[in-house]
Amino acid sequence: MTTRYWVASLPVGQGSSASTLWSRLQESISKQAFDTPLYRFNIPNLRVGTLDSLLALSDDLLKANSFIEGVSHKIRRQIEELERVSGVVSSSLTVDGVPVDSYLTRFVWDDAKYPTMSPLREIVDGIHVQIAKIEDDLKVRVAEYNNVRSQLNAINRKQAGSLAVRDLSNLVKPEDIISSEHLTTLVAIVSKYSQKDWLSSYETLTTYVVPRSSKKLHEDNEYALYTVTLFSRDADNFRTKAREKNFQVRDFEYNPETQESRKQELEKLIQDQETLRSSLLQWCYTSYGEVFSSWMHFCAVRVFSESILRYGLPPSFLSVVLSPSVKSEKKVRSILEGLSDSSHSTYWKTDDEGGMGGFAGDADAHPYVCFTINLI
Numbered sequence: 001m002t003t004r005y006w007v008a009s010l011p012v013g014q015g016s017s018a019s020t021l022w023s024r025l026q027e028s029i030s031k032q033a034f035d036t037p038l039y040r041f042n043i044p045n046l047r048v049g050t051l052d053s054l055l056a057l058s059d060d061l062l063k064a065n066s067f068i069e070g071v072s073h074k075i076r077r078q079i080e081e082l083e084r085v086s087g088v089v090s091s092s093l094t095v096d097g098v099p100v101d102s103y104l105t106r107f108v109w110d111d112a113k114y115p116t117m118s119p120l121r122e123i124v125d126g127i128h129v130q131i132a133k134i135e136d137d138l139k140v141r142v143a144e145y146n147n148v149r150s151q152l153n154a155i156n157r158k159q160a161g162s163l164a165v166r167d168l169s170n171l172v173k174p175e176d177i178i179s180s181e182h183l184t185t186l187v188a189i190v191s192k193y194s195q196k197d198w199l200s201s202y203e204t205l206t207t208y209v210v211p212r213s214s215k216k217l218h219e220d221n222e223y224a225l226y227t228v229t230l231f232s233r234d235a236d237n238f239r240t241k242a243r244e245k246n247f248q249v250r251d252f253e254y255n256p257e258t259q260e261s262r263k264q265e266l267e268k269l270i271q272d273q274e275t276l277r278s279s280l281l282q283w284c285y286t287s288y289g290e291v292f293s294s295w296m297h298f299c300a301v302r303v304f305s306e307s308i309l310r311y312g313l314p315p316s317f318l319s320v321v322l323s324p325s326v327k328s329e330k331k332v333r334s335i336l337e338g339l340s341d342s343s344h345s346t347y348w349k350t351d352d353e354g355g356m357g358g359f360a361g362d363a364d365a366h367p368y369v370c371f372t373i374n375l376i
Contacts (some may be wrong), residue, residue: 002101004324006332007041008332008370009303009319010339011311018043018318021339027321028335033328039105041319043300044116046123048313054305057121061302064128068295069374071135073289076376078142082281095289100375105321107296114297123301134287141283152269163189163223168252169259171218176227177254183210184232185240189219189248190224198226198247204248205241208234299373306369333366342366 010025012018022040029038048054076093083090102329109116114123155196158167177185190198195216203209208231218225230238239249300319307317324332 002037003158003272004323004326005104005373005375006322006370007299007303007319007373008045008322008336008368009310009317010368011307012316012318015072018316021318022320025279025318025335028339029322029332032216033324033331034140036328036332037105037319038320038322039196041300041321042302043304043319044109045315046116046301046304046307047119047122048315049119051309053121054309057124057305059308060124061305064124065298065302065371068127068131068291068298071131071289072140072291072295073374073376074135075138075284075291078138079281079284080287082277082284086277086281086356087325090279091285091361093285093288093292097291100292103292103294104375105208106372107321108291109300110297120301120305124298127298127362130294131291133175133341134291138284138287141276142281145273145280148269148273148276152266152273155266155269163220163225168225168255169248170260171225172227172252172254174254174256176215176217178229179254182233183229184235185213185227185229186235187250187252188214188226188228188242189224189250191246192219192222192224195224197245198224202226202228202247206230206234206238207243209238232292285286299371302371303369310369334368336368337366340366 001250010021012021026038027037035231044135079093080090082088094100098106114126135342152179155167157169158165160166179185188198199214202214203211210229213229214226228238242249304315306317307319311317322332331339
């Protein structure tokens with residue numbers, strides 16, 4: 001899919017027509033830059049308003065476009081991340097079932113959503129409010145999803161870390177623990193290379209250790225997990241003596257109810273994550289279509305208003321969408337410039353002549369309206 005397009009407009013000279021200019025442009029592109037896709041960008045007759053209102057609007061168009069484009073890219077990146085995490089095959093993004101690149105190249109103004117008799121400022125502000133609401137909704141939904149994800153990651157870290165810090169509940173079984181009025185079982189974390197030392201010394205660390213009671217339950221790359229049974233009254237003393245020999249006695253109490261509660265919590269978090277991920281992905285698909293559609297209507301307003309400011313009244317211009325390759329850009333610029341009747345562009349002046357130069361903050365000044373749309 002093409003990801004970079006130019007939206008441009010050319011002035012229609014006196015005695016000519018948009019259809020004639022379109023034919024000339026098609027012919028020039030096919031001869032000099034045949035690898036450049038070219039499409040009409042059909043803009044209806046919008047309400048012009050006053051010159052002052054157009055100038056004021058033009059000042060805000062670039063900033064507004066950056067905002068809308070940014071939200072579009074934000075949603076697209078979120079979709080890509082969710083598809084990757086979910087293992088979903090990346091699908092073509094659409095607007096009401098139409099691929100976004102086709103929606104752009106076959107753009108049709110939605111008069112029901114954006115009445116052509118509405119002031120341009122009203123249309124632009126309405127689009128801005130709609131996109132801002134979608135962005136706020138995105139933040140809330142992503143935060144909710146990330147919160148559950150963070151909780152799951154925290155649990156996984158506890159279960160995947162070293163024995164010195166990880167959760168031991170899934171490693172210690174009920175039969176490994178003795179808990180009575182007089183006896184208790186402690187769990188000790190022993191360095192992998194100190195196991196012989198542990199086995200030869202644990203019985204004598206304190207007086208009331210049950211002989212041959214230590215059992216190895218688990219071993220990782222750094223540590224081994226051992227149990228040891230002793231008289232309850234001697235537990236604190238044993239912890240102190242073990243610490244002196246660099247053995248770590250972990251606080252652990254086996255509780256079947258707690259174990260079951262943790263298991264249910266984990267299962268619920270996994271289910272919540274899947275539900276939220278699926279819901280967020282579907283919302284992103286739909287919202288991306290809404291944002292993209294609004295963005296293209298915004299671009300139509302932008303082309304229209306800048307063309308009026310550039311070429312004057314009454315509106316008489318040809319608007320098009322192109323996607324030149326990098327090697328064809330100079331040729332296409334030359335073609336557009338050649339078809340721009342600069343004498344007809346009564347509002348076009350260079351900066352040196354005290355005119356407006358490039359409109360709406362365009363970095364490159366041309367005698368025709370042109371700006372870039374980056375789909376990603």
